[in-house]
Amino acid sequence: MKVERAKLTWFERLYIPSILNGFKVTLRHFFSWKRSKVYGDKQSSYSAKLTMQYPEEKWPVPDGYRGAPYLVKDEDANTKCVSCQLCEFVCPPKAIRITPPGQSGEADREGAEKMPKEFDINMLRCIYCGFCQEVCPEEAIYLLKDYAITGENREELIFNKEKLLSLGGEDKRAYAHHTQDGVTEGIKKWEKKTQEAKDQPAFH
Amino acid sequence: MLNFVTEIFSSYPWLIVLVKVLGVFAVIMPMVAYSVMAERRISALIQDRIGPNRVGIPFTRVKLLGLGQPLADGLKSFLKEDFTPAYVKRIFFWLAPAVAMIPSFVVFAVIPFGSFLGAQKMVIADLNVGILFTFGIVSLGVYGIVLAGYASNSKYPFLGGIRSSAQMISYEIAMGMAVVPVFMLAADSAWQSNLTGTWKGYLDGVGLLNLSSVIAYQSDSFFSWMIFKQPIAFCIFLVAIFAETNRLPFDMPESETELVAGYNTEYSSMRFALFFMGEYAAMIAGSALMVVLFCGGWTLPLGATLDPNGYFSTPADGIIQGVLHMVVFIMKIAVFLVLMIWIRWMLPRFRYDQLMNIGWKRFLPVSLANIILTAIVLWATA
Numbered sequence: 403m404k405v406e407r408a409k410l411t412w413f414e415r416l417y418i419p420s421i422l423n424g425f426k427v428t429l430r431h432f433f434s435w436k437r438s439k440v441y442g443d444k445q446s447s448y449s450a451k452l453t454m455q456y457p458e459e460k461w462p463v464p465d466g467y468r469g470a471p472y473l474v475k476d477e478d479a480n481t482k483c484v485s486c487q488l489c490e491f492v493c494p495p496k497a498i499r500i501t502p503p504g505q506s507g508e509a510d511r512e513g514a515e516k517m518p519k520e521f522d523i524n525m526l527r528c529i530y531c532g533f534c535q536e537v538c539p540e541e542a543i544y545l546l547k548d549y550a551i552t553g554e555n556r557e558e559l560i561f562n563k564e565k566l567l568s569l570g571g572e573d574k575r576a577y578a579h580h581t582q583d584g585v586t587e588g589i590k591k592w593e594k595k596t597q598e599a600k601d602q603p604a605f606h
Numbered sequence: 607m608l609n610f611v612t613e614i615f616s617s618y619p620w621l622i623v624l625v626k627v628l629g630v631f632a633v634i635m636p637m638v639a640y641s642v643m644a645e646r647r648i649s650a651l652i653q654d655r656i657g658p659n660r661v662g663i664p665f666t667r668v669k670l671l672g673l674g675q676p677l678a679d680g681l682k683s684f685l686k687e688d689f690t691p692a693y694v695k696r697i698f699f700w701l702a703p704a705v706a707m708i709p710s711f712v713v714f715a716v717i718p719f720g721s722f723l724g725a726q727k728m729v730i731a732d733l734n735v736g737i738l739f740t741f742g743i744v745s746l747g748v749y750g751i752v753l754a755g756y757a758s759n760s761k762y763p764f765l766g767g768i769r770s771s772a773q774m775i776s777y778e779i780a781m782g783m784a785v786v787p788v789f790m791l792a793a794d795s796a797w798q799s800n801l802t803g804t805w806k807g808y809l810d811g812v813g814l815l816n817l818s819s820v821i822a823y824q825s826d827s828f829f830s831w832m833i834f835k836q837p838i839a840f841c842i843f844l845v846a847i848f849a850e851t852n853r854l855p856f857d858m859p860e861s862e863t864e865l866v867a868g869y870n871t872e873y874s875s876m877r878f879a880l881f882f883m884g885e886y887a888a889m890i891a892g893s894a895l896m897v898v899l900f901c902g903g904w905t906l907p908l909g910a911t912l913d914p915n916g917y918f919s920t921p922a923d924g925i926i927q928g929v930l931h932m933v934v935f936i937m938k939i940a941v942f943l944v945l946m947i948w949i950r951w952m953l954p955r956f957r958y959d960q961l962m963n964i965g966w967k968r969f970l971p972v973s974l975a976n977i978i979l980t981a982i983v984l985w986a987t988a
């Protein structure tokens with residue numbers, strides 16, 4: 403194939419105009435000191451530096467993101483998990499280990515039947531699949547938005563019940579995460595599921 | 607005590623040379639380290655990034671704009687595994703980094719980096735054939751690259767070595783020819799015979815090809831700088847220095863985008879760092895040459911109003927003046943270093959046939975014409 407070369411004038415062939423243009427472009431980029439939040443307006447203009455200073459600046463994590471699974475509390479700050487062990491059984495990498503309370507187990511409030519004695523999630527094994535969240539009948543475990551789980555040794559990365567509860571429950575991120583259409587009081591997963599089941603055409 | 611020291615130095619003159627060598631080395635090495643740092647930061651800013659800004663003083667949280675980065679880089683090079691691939695030509699493989707690095711440091715031997723410090727002229731070897739020595743040594747640097755390409759026994763380094771040798775024969779002649787008019791102007795014995803003040807001591811017994819005499823010639827005013835008197839020679843020399851130091855747009859031996867890393871693909875650890883230091887030391891040496899030949903060396907001719915006693919434009923009497931002259935010289939080098947780094951992120955790479963085209967068909971005739979033109983002007987004004 404023959405490539406058609408553009409005919410250059412003698413002035414262009416001196417390279418000087420293109421060198422001057424090069425100085426202009428590089429200078430313009432060099433002096434672009436504006437720092438914008440995240441991508442957004444960065445790609446549209448050359449006036450901002452693209453680097454995100456990671457530990458200080460972080461991405462806004464989108465809704466529906468599957469981060470680390472944590473235990474959540476209800477509106478009265480009570481443990482919702484009832485130690486049914488469904489998540490433990492469904493967990494593909496076997497990251498969850500629940501120690502049930504046994505016959506003499508005590509709950510932290512009146513009226514609650516049962517709650518786990520121990521609830522460990524090995525964050526080194528977790529694959530963030532979300533099956534535990536999907537299977538939980540009590541809406542007690544949620545994949546929240548944490549993605550940078552770091553530690554200095556392996557033991558540190560096995561999160562126990564207290565840690566999971568404090569990470570998951572305190573700021574109601576689970577609720578904000580799943581709040582829809584002004585529903586603020588909790589998640590009501592099963593209400594929705596029941597409604598969905600009812601809305602399906604009759605099976606017979 | 608002081609008498610004892612002066613006695614030792616006067617009975618062993620080579621000790622002074624040794625002290626100068628160590629002093630120059632102690633200045634060049636940090637300059638190499640920080641020109642790498644400058645390269646990284648400037649490239650980052652030009653590409654809309656921020657660049658390394660984390661490493662500060664070790665074991666503290668002080669960041670200092672990342673100025674500790676060269677220290678961390680150096681430490682990393684020392685701690686990495688020094689890997690020798692199988693089937694390399696071992697002796698040449700070991701020799702090549704040294705051969706690439708040593709010439710770029712040896713060039714500093716003849717460069718006058720200051721006027722006087724005490725009674726000592728601030729140049730390691732005040733050779734009368736300074737410029738010839740420089741050209742001789744500078745072209746040796748190519749051997750290191752060619753040797754590395756040959757010894758690595760691998761196709762990309764080999765291509766890099768071939769390109770480097772093709773590159774050398776195309777710029778070297780134009781580079782030498784470009785400097786000739788500079789010496790046609792400077793090596794004029796008429797003005798050297800009526801020197802005044804400290805210049806007399808500075809140019810005592812030096813020949814006409816000595817680099818100090820070029821500086822003396824340019825010390826009158828800014829317009830006596832060769833960059834204004836010989837702009838064509840300056841342009842050719844600048845381009846040749848870019849080719850000499852393997853900087854973009856003429857980084858054929860390295861060509862990261864096509865030859866992996868060119869001649870140093872097979873090198874790791876400190877041996878790679880030697881190539882790297884050699885490249886940046888060559889940049890500093892090239893900048894120093896341009897400063898000496900075209901931008902007045904350590905002088906700063908501020909003019910009669912700002913600087914009536916010629917504090918910055920005559921060789922120094924005192925220690926402080928001498929140190930200031932060296933600072934001026936380093937600042938001028940820094941300007942050229944920034945220019946070289948800047949150009950790297952601006953222009954695409956030339957093919958090596960294009961470089962040969964430019965070297966042989968454009969620069970060589972132009973530099974010859976420049977010599978003839980200078981000769982005619984000198985003849986007409988004589």
